[in-house]
Amino acid sequence: MTSLLPFFMEGEVVKGFGRGSKELGCPTANYSLEVVQSIPKDMAPGVYYGWAQVDSQMVHKMVANIGWCPFYENKEMSVETHVMHKFDSDFYGSNLKICVIGYLRPEKKFDSLNDLIEAIQQDIKNADAKLDEYEAKVLKEHKYFNNTNNITV
Numbered sequence: 310m311t312s313l314l315p316f317f318m319e320g321e322v323v324k325g326f327g328r329g330s331k332e333l334g335c336p337t338a339n340y341s342l343e344v345v346q347s348i349p350k351d352m353a354p355g356v357y358y359g360w361a362q363v364d365s366q367m368v369h370k371m372v373a374n375i376g377w378c379p380f381y382e383n384k385e386m387s388v389e390t391h392v393m394h395k396f397d398s399d400f401y402g403s404n405l406k407i408c409v410i411g412y413l414r415p416e417k418k419f420d421s422l423n424d425l426i427e428a429i430q431q432d433i434k435n436a437d438a439k440l441d442e443y444e445a446k447v448l449k450e451h452k453y454f455n456n457t458n459n460i461t462v
């Protein structure tokens with residue numbers, strides 16, 4: 310599993326079930342099923358941390374859930390990224406690039422919504438600390454994020 314990391318992926322931000330913001334207080338930018346199905350089959354489901362870039366804007370810290378959301382018993386796998394930044398508005402339809410660096414924990418079927426919310430808040434804290442480490446910071450500067458599509462001459 311570790312050998313798959315860092316793992317880079319990109320795709321359009323599409324609509325999910327609308328639970329992230331409303332029920333969990335944690336919006337997650339979802340990829341389409343087509344993009345989700347392009348990830349390696351041996352990528353372990355779970356909660357990961359890394360870097361995220363919406364269109365060609367600044368690179369921010371992120372936590373991502375990759376899997377089936379056992380609490381909600383989703384039928385399809387999803388890849389959802391919570392970008393650790395306050396945006397002024399939604400960005401559905403934007404291109405989202407992520408660099409998945411490390412694994413935090415497996416997905417769990419929590420007993421209550423509150424337990425899931427608390428776990429997500431702890432994941433964000435853990436990701437924040439991990440991403441301050443030197444090995445992670447180097448990847449923020451990776452050329453993957455450094456395209457010139459947004460430059461008009």
Ligand SMILES: Cc1cc2nc3c(=O)[nH]c(=O)nc-3n(C[C@H](O)[C@H](O)[C@H](O)COP(=O)(O)O)c2cc1C
Pocket residue numbers: 325326327328329330333335337338339356372373374377378379380381389390391415416417418419425428429432433
């Ligand atoms: C950091 C993080 C950790 C998560 N951990 C779990 C988990 O342990 N179990 C689970 O069922 N879902 C987990 N989720 C996924 C949420 O259930 C999911 O984001 C939520 O259902 C929102 O889905 P939506 O984008 O379709 O609205 C996690 C999401 C994030 C961002």
Ligand SMILES: Nc1ncnc2c1ncn2[C@@H]1O[C@H](COP(=O)(O)OP(=O)(O)O)[C@@H](O)[C@H]1O
Pocket residue numbers: 322323324325326327328329330331335336337338339390391392393394395396398399400401
């Ligand atoms: N910090 C953020 N991280 C991720 N998405 C965000 C953030 N701020 C705003 N959004 C917007 O919120 C949407 C995700 O909210 P969510 O409730 O999970 O809805 P959905 O179920 O449609 O994914 C994203 O697609 C994006 O447009």
Ligand SMILES: [Mg+2]
Pocket residue numbers: 325326327328329336337338339389
């Ligand atoms: Mg979402």
